[in-house]
Amino acid sequence: MLSQSQKRKIRPEAVSSAPGRPLPRAFFEVPPERVAPLLLGKVLTHNSSLGRMAGRIVEVEAYLGPHNIPPDPAAHSHRGPTPRNLVLFGPAGYAYVYTIYGRYFCMNVGCEIEGRAGCVLLRALEPISGLDQMARNRGLPRSAAARELTAGPSRLCQALGLTRIAHNGLDLTSASSVLQICDDGYPAPEVLITPRIGIHEAVDWPLRFALARHHCVSGSRAMRGHS
């Protein structure tokens, strides 16, 4: 049983940035174009052996499952299940982490009910805690700007130490998971909606969502919503 004084030894940082419970599975059991804007402002946390790293989600993209009409030709799932994309066809709330261009990783969250493979790609975070470790993971000096750490889908994976082998298929809604997405009460943000980045099909679909004018959103000033 804890004494009063022991209870008060909780560090202020651990309280203020303490993630509540992870978002429940039901949060993710709707189509990705609806989940995506709701994820803005939520906090992604990785409790790794190197320490706890967390960042606020400031930019995402929705990718639609093959059941959609018309189907989304830019989605990895658009030709049906394969060994790579299998987790997307399972229940909502699981991490889909894949290798890109041989050297980087990208992380998605699976959406919708089992059998429907919609997902949301996490494209940028605002670093909240574990910044020193993030800089080490990125091979940058401790003085590096926040947006150098986590503005970009592969940058954020590198900063948090996320890999396909270790993290693909993890349940993000489990209280015991090392990888979680939580709501810390951040207010509903002003959302910028644009076409998706880095794709060659369906280039004009408005499925990229970002916090307007946030400095940790990837790309140029225009991509961040500045006039």
Added chain:
DNA sequence: CTGTGGATTTGCT
């Protein structure tokens, strides 16, 4: 500030 090209692994045709 913008634009260009190379790195390097994986999954699928």
Added chain:
DNA sequence: GCAAATCCACAGG
């Protein structure tokens, strides 16, 4: 074989 939901270094304005 080849294309890929990227990043970085470097060139030029």
